[in-house]
Amino acid sequence: MLELKNINKSFAQRKILNNFSMIVPDQQIVSIVGPSGAGKTTLLRCIAGLERPDSGSFLLDGQPFDPVEDRGSERKIGVVFQDFNLFPNLSVVDNIMLAPKMVTGQTTKQAREQVEPLVDSLGLTRVVKQYPFQLSGGQKQRVAIARALAMEPAILCYDEPTSALDPTLRDTVGQLILDLKKRGITQIVVTHDQQFAEKIADQVVTVKPLNA
Amino acid sequence: MSLTYVNQILPSLFSGAWMTIRIFFWTLVGALPLGVLVSMGLRSRFSPIRWVLNFYVWLMRGTPLLLQLMFVFYGLPDVNIVFARYPAALFAFILNYAAYFAEIFRGGFAGIDHGQYEGAQVLGLTYTQTLRKIILPQVVKSVIPAVGNEVINLVKDSSLVYVIGLGDLLRAGNVASARDVTLVPLILVGIIYLLLTLVCTYALRGLEKHYSYYR
Numbered sequence: 001m002l003e004l005k006n007i008n009k010s011f012a013q014r015k016i017l018n019n020f021s022m023i024v025p026d027q028q029i030v031s032i033v034g035p036s037g038a039g040k041t042t043l044l045r046c047i048a049g050l051e052r053p054d055s056g057s058f059l060l061d062g063q064p065f066d067p068v069e070d071r072g073s074e075r076k077i078g079v080v081f082q083d084f085n086l087f088p089n090l091s092v093v094d095n096i097m098l099a100p101k102m103v104t105g106q107t108t109k110q111a112r113e114q115v116e117p118l119v120d121s122l123g124l125t126r127v128v129k130q131y132p133f134q135l136s137g138g139q140k141q142r143v144a145i146a147r148a149l150a151m152e153p154a155i156l157c158y159d160e161p162t163s164a165l166d167p168t169l170r171d172t173v174g175q176l177i178l179d180l181k182k183r184g185i186t187q188i189v190v191t192h193d194q195q196f197a198e199k200i201a202d203q204v205v206t207v208k209p210l211n212a
Numbered sequence: 213m214s215l216t217y218v219n220q221i222l223p224s225l226f227s228g229a230w231m232t233i234r235i236f237f238w239t240l241v242g243a244l245p246l247g248v249l250v251s252m253g254l255r256s257r258f259s260p261i262r263w264v265l266n267f268y269v270w271l272m273r274g275t276p277l278l279l280q281l282m283f284v285f286y287g288l289p290d291v292n293i294v295f296a297r298y299p300a301a302l303f304a305f306i307l308n309y310a311a312y313f314a315e316i317f318r319g320g321f322a323g324i325d326h327g328q329y330e331g332a333q334v335l336g337l338t339y340t341q342t343l344r345k346i347i348l349p350q351v352v353k354s355v356i357p358a359v360g361n362e363v364i365n366l367v368k369d370s371s372l373v374y375v376i377g378l379g380d381l382l383r384a385g386n387v388a389s390a391r392d393v394t395l396v397p398l399i400l401v402g403i404i405y406l407l408l409t410l411v412c413t414y415a416l417r418g419l420e421k422h423y424s425y426y427r
Contacts, residue, residue, distance in 0.1 A: 048334055049333075049334070050330055050333065050334070071336055071338075072336050072338075073336060075334075075335075075336040077334065078334065079330075079334040081327060081330070081331065083327065084331075085325075085327040085328060085330060085331030086331070087328065087331065087332075087345075087346050088350065088426050088427065089346065089349045089350055089353070089426050090345075090346075098335070098337070098345060099335035099336055099337060102337055102341050102345065103335065103336040103337060103341075131425065131426040131427075132426070133426060133427040147335065148334070148335070151335060151336060
């Protein structure tokens with residue numbers, strides 16, 4: 001369970017997050033919705049350790065937790081970025097195996113064995129040798145998900161998972177997120193799509209832009 | 213252009229060409245890694261490092277390489293730094309070319325989407341791992357055409373070493389041309405330069421092709 005308590009964040013005097021608190025229970029999907037500029041992505045970046053909040057605290061399973069110091073093989077938070085940030089110079093399987101090899105220190109053989117079921121379950125078996133530029137948007141997203149899951153994060157975060165996909169894929173990714181929930185993965189989904197959020201989430205948290 | 217004459221002067225031209233190739237090769241070996249390091253320093257958060265390196269780049273790009281060669285060989289002995297001719301040439305060439313390479317690599321680094329660093333960070337990779345596995349391979353791919361230009365330039369710039377008395381290809385041709393009062397040696401010199409740059413051109417194309425497996 002992840003708890004956020006009174007998170008504050010400003011950029012150049014503009015307040016983005018004001019005493020924001022929420023609870024993400026284990027094996028649930030929490031969706032964060034709101035219009036552009038409401039601070040959804042900033043919130044996600046704080047949880048992912050890509051921004052340091054000005055104040056506030058995080059608790060993971062009751063223990064104090066600093067996302068910015070969340071490093072190495074013990075890293076707790078996985079992220080699927082809006083435009084995926086796949087590594088163009090690596091094949092699909094190398095994208096997925098990079099962190100298990102470099103961070104966890106697995107051999108190529110160990111990593112291959114570990115990621116194989118993951119690759120299978122996400123329907124990526126046929127494209128493992130391809131490079132990101134050869135993939136469709138939906139495939140890229142599944143690679144990004146596999147890459148994050150290969151590090152077995154406690155929580156998987158998504159930034160706008162529907163925005164880079166064509167509308168017909170919206171339901172597919174929704175189903176995928178629900179499937180991952182069945183496998184016991186705790187997920188945080190940032191989206192501007194209220195309908196999508198309500199469809200997949202156990203809990204919808206709405207953020208509003210703050211008036212400066 | 214009698215064949216006997218050509219055969220007579222070719223050995224001296226080849227020995228000059230060998231000097232040209234040595235300077236070319238060792239300058240690349242020294243200047244490419246140094247250029248990468250300087251380009252990283254140019255992006256440092258620590259402003260004195262940036263200031264010093266920007267000054268270095270300005271100095272190297274802002275004065276003629278010919279002047280730098282003369283300065284290293286004839287000027288530095290005044291402050292008790294004495295180089296023999298060949299090391300002096302390499303020293304000046306490496307410092308000069310590293311500055312150009314640094315600017316090229318700086319552009320290459322700037323062209324990498326910040327999301328690549330973040331993608332690596334959230335997987336738990338260290339900064340060094342990120343550079344080695346993700347950033348540098350992409351930078352290298354993106355700078356090949358610009359670096360290639362400098363590489364071709366270097367083949368020809370190496371002829372400047374005559375000023376400190378080194379016997380390179382052009383000098384060998386010049387000597388023969390003046391001695392025998394004929395342009396034949398200089399024509400041969402031109403042809404040898406063309407062959408050298410042709411080899412470079414093909415090597416660079418090969419390198420571009422090698423990296424074309426992704427976009």
